[in-house]
Amino acid sequence: MNRYVFYNFILVSFINLMLYVPHILIQYRYTGAVSSIAAGSVIGTVLLYLYTSALARYPGKGLPEILKIHFPGWPATVLTLFFAIMWWFATTVVVVAYAILINRFFNPDVNTTVILLTLVLACGYAATRSTLTVMFVIEIGVIINAPIIMFILFKAVRSPQLNWDAIRVVANYITAMPSITALAAASFVFTGYINLSLFNRLFPPNFRFKFRWVYPTFGLAILLVTFFVPIGFHGTETVNRYIYIWSVTADSLLMQYGFIERVLFLFLIVFLNLTLVYTMSGCHQAMEFIKSCLPGEKAEIDSPETPVSNYVIVSCFALLTMIFQLLTNEKLNMQITSYWLVLRMFIEFFSVIGIFILSRRRSRAV
Amino acid sequence: MNRLPRMTLLLLLVALLGGCGFKDIDKRFFVVALGIDLTDNEKKPYRITLQLAVPSPKIEPGASMHQIETIDAESISEGVRMLKAYVDKELDFGHCKVFLLGEKLARSGYEDVLQFMSRRRDIQSVADIAIGRPDAESLLKIKPVSERYPGNTLFLSFGSDGTESSYTYVESLSDFSRRAGEEGLDPILPVVMKDKKDSFIMNRTALLNKKKVKLILSPSESQLFNQIASDFVKSSMHGNFEGMPLVVSITEIHSRYRFVKLEGDECLERSKWELCSRKRRMACSSRSGRTSRSS
Numbered sequence: 001m002n003r004y005v006f007y008n009f010i011l012v013s014f015i016n017l018m019l020y021v022p023h024i025l026i027q028y029r030y031t032g033a034v035s036s037i038a039a040g041s042v043i044g045t046v047l048l049y050l051y052t053s054a055l056a057r058y059p060g061k062g063l064p065e066i067l068k069i070h071f072p073g074w075p076a077t078v079l080t081l082f083f084a085i086m087w088w089f090a091t092t093v094v095v096v097a098y099a100i101l102i103n104r105f106f107n108p109d110v111n112t113t114v115i116l117l118t119l120v121l122a123c124g125y126a127a128t129r130s131t132l133t134v135m136f137v138i139e140i141g142v143i144i145n146a147p148i149i150m151f152i153l154f155k156a157v158r159s160p161q162l163n164w165d166a167i168r169v170v171a172n173y174i175t176a177m178p179s180i181t182a183l184a185a186a187s188f189v190f191t192g193y194i195n196l197s198l199f200n201r202l203f204p205p206n207f208r209f210k211f212r213w214v215y216p217t218f219g220l221a222i223l224l225v226t227f228f229v230p231i232g233f234h235g236t237e238t239v240n241r242y243i244y245i246w247s248v249t250a251d252s253l254l255m256q257y258g259f260i261e262r263v264l265f266l267f268l269i270v271f272l273n274l275t276l277v278y279t280m281s282g283c284h285q286a287m288e289f290i291k292s293c294l295p296g297e298k299a300e301i302d303s304p305e306t307p308v309s310n311y312v313i314v315s316c317f318a319l320l321t322m323i324f325q326l327l328t329n330e331k332l333n334m335q336i337t338s339y340w341l342v343l344r345m346f347i348e349f350f351s352v353i354g355i356f357i358l359s360r361r362r363s364r365a366v
Numbered sequence: 367m368n369r370l371p372r373m374t375l376l377l378l379l380v381a382l383l384g385g386c387g388f389k390d391i392d393k394r395f396f397v398v399a400l401g402i403d404l405t406d407n408e409k410k411p412y413r414i415t416l417q418l419a420v421p422s423p424k425i426e427p428g429a430s431m432h433q434i435e436t437i438d439a440e441s442i443s444e445g446v447r448m449l450k451a452y453v454d455k456e457l458d459f460g461h462c463k464v465f466l467l468g469e470k471l472a473r474s475g476y477e478d479v480l481q482f483m484s485r486r487r488d489i490q491s492v493a494d495i496a497i498g499r500p501d502a503e504s505l506l507k508i509k510p511v512s513e514r515y516p517g518n519t520l521f522l523s524f525g526s527d528g529t530e531s532s533y534t535y536v537e538s539l540s541d542f543s544r545r546a547g548e549e550g551l552d553p554i555l556p557v558v559m560k561d562k563k564d565s566f567i568m569n570r571t572a573l574l575n576k577k578k579v580k581l582i583l584s585p586s587e588s589q590l591f592n593q594i595a596s597d598f599v600k601s602s603m604h605g606n607f608e609g610m611p612l613v614v615s616i617t618e619i620h621s622r623y624r625f626v627k628l629e630g631d632e633c634l635e636r637s638k639w640e641l642c643s644r645k646r647r648m649a650c651s652s653r654s655g656r657t658s659r660s661s
Contacts, residue, residue: 235547238547
């Protein structure tokens with residue numbers, strides 16, 4: 001069962017490319033990105049350990065149920081609704097960014113709204129399935145796509161084009177103090193554990209979190225590659241010219257004997273899959289959070305019939321995502337994302353500490 | 367029965383798809399090489415030359431056909447737009463692997479050209495880029511006798527698929543744009559020349575600063591540069607060894623450099639260079655030398 005934890009972690013750490021994390025970090029490359037990576041991984045690791053040890057005390061319970069145990073009626077509802085909005089917003093940012101990316105790199109003649117509608121419909125339908133089904137879809141998505149991403153990352157790291165001098169120059173700016181935005185961006189890579197807020201429902205009572213050291217190691221490796229490889233490819237100065245930095249980096253690679261010579265297309269297709277899976281998982285979690293606030297609703301992980309409320313809630317999400325896309329543009333979307341990353345870091349910090357304290361208090365009372 | 371209306375709805379959704387914006391392959395002109403020159407006309411400073419592949423059923427040496435389109439324009443992207451009115455099919459840069467800059471253009475400033483190339487989405491960052499001497503247009507008009515696919519000769523000369531010469535420096539677009547922006551690195555481009563017959567010579571290398579060409583190296587200097595800067599192994603070296611003329615095939619090259627600070631602002635680059643040859647392993651240690659050169 002520990003692999004389900006790992007899938008969630010791996011999915012979120014890969015999806016950081018869609019949330020402009022590399023671009024944000026690279027903007028701060030002389031002013032604290034490197035130290036933010038160090039500090040962010042420490043924060044991420046500590047939170048991961050705290051949250052998993054807290055959840056170990058609530059086997060088979062999701063975040064809404066835990067809140068209901070400790071708080072009376074309305075504060076629990078308000079908190080759960082708030083978390084639902086945070087989750088929904090993450091998926092919105094990712095899916096809107098991908099719709100724009102398709103417009104930029106696949107076909108500039110296509111209308112972004114139509115692409116987004118197609119993506120949202122597919123993800124929305126998948127999100128209405130039961131929690132267990134969603135988890136299986138995540139598993140399949142990660143198993144199919146992660147090896148290809150690892151291949152691209154490996155190819156990038158081993159490329160003779162990679163200029164280690166540029167990487168060394170930037171790494172020497174480690175003494176610059178971390179900045180809050182860069183810290184938020186760096187710690188996002190480690191935030192996959194927060195998806196257990198819902199998926200903890202799937203775990204049986206005798207479940208134990210094992211191999212927890214794997215997560216920080218893996219997260220740090222991904223973060224270092226995400227940040228340093230584009231710098232090695234484009235140099236310390238030119239690297240800041242690109243927003244979709246990893247798409248451009250993938251385009252600088254050549255698969256001479258692959259079916260397609262340009263790595264860019266392989267990269268884009270793999271990230272399309274990951275974006276769809278991430279959006280589905282995020283939408284589903286937000287939906288379940290809202291459902292848990294409805295009166296008389298019982299948490300089910302694999303209901304034989306899909307409740308009507310699923311369709312209603314997810315349709316609302318889809319509609320809101322479309323409205324968000326119509327109201328914002330690319331630049332605004334990026335700015336909002338960086339604010340959201342900071343907000344997310346604080347929310348996560350306080351909620352994880354809060355849940356940890358609650359879990360200890362409960363054990364003392366019992 | 368519940369399934370039928372659902373399936374119908376799904377099928378109806380298909381009607382919403384407006385067909386893809388992609389054009390069929392037989393409605394496209396694939397640009398295989400792009401040449402940019404500087405004209406004397408101040409109002410239309412750029413001369414754009416496109417080498418368009420003409421598909422042919424025969425694949426044999428010399429059967430490759432291409433069409434050349436040339437236009438003078440105010441800017442490169444405008445020129446490409448205007449050229450669309452000259453041809454019947456959609457221009458596609460997806461297979462454009464070679465870019466030639468005319469020598470005159472490279473000597474007066476390459477910034478605008480680099481901007482165009484790195485911003486267009488269908489231009490690959492892995493494309494090769496070179497300086498054409500005396501100009502790009504005349505080079506693209508050459509029809510090499512042995513060419514099997516349109517534009518293949520130039521493309522094969524770069525990279526390691528075809529010939530690998532120690533005299534040819536290979537530069538990709540992404541490396542060129544990195545060097546143009548990076549502090550402490552400057553762009554380097556190979557120079558392509560026309561042979562008396564229908565073929566190309568590329569044994570010179572141009573050193574550029576952030577704006578234009580500063581120096582063009584001779585063939586032997588180009589080889590030395592390739593050996594030192596990119597450890598290019600497949601090369602040979604000749605000289606006299608105890609009064610005997612000797613040609614050594616090199617199997618290994620290692621170069622190392624470090625900067626030594628002298629008094630004041632002056633810097634000295636001290637480099638160590640080690641060559642190995644399979645046949646004369648003894649010679650390898652004596653070949654290591656120390657050169658110092660101020661930079």
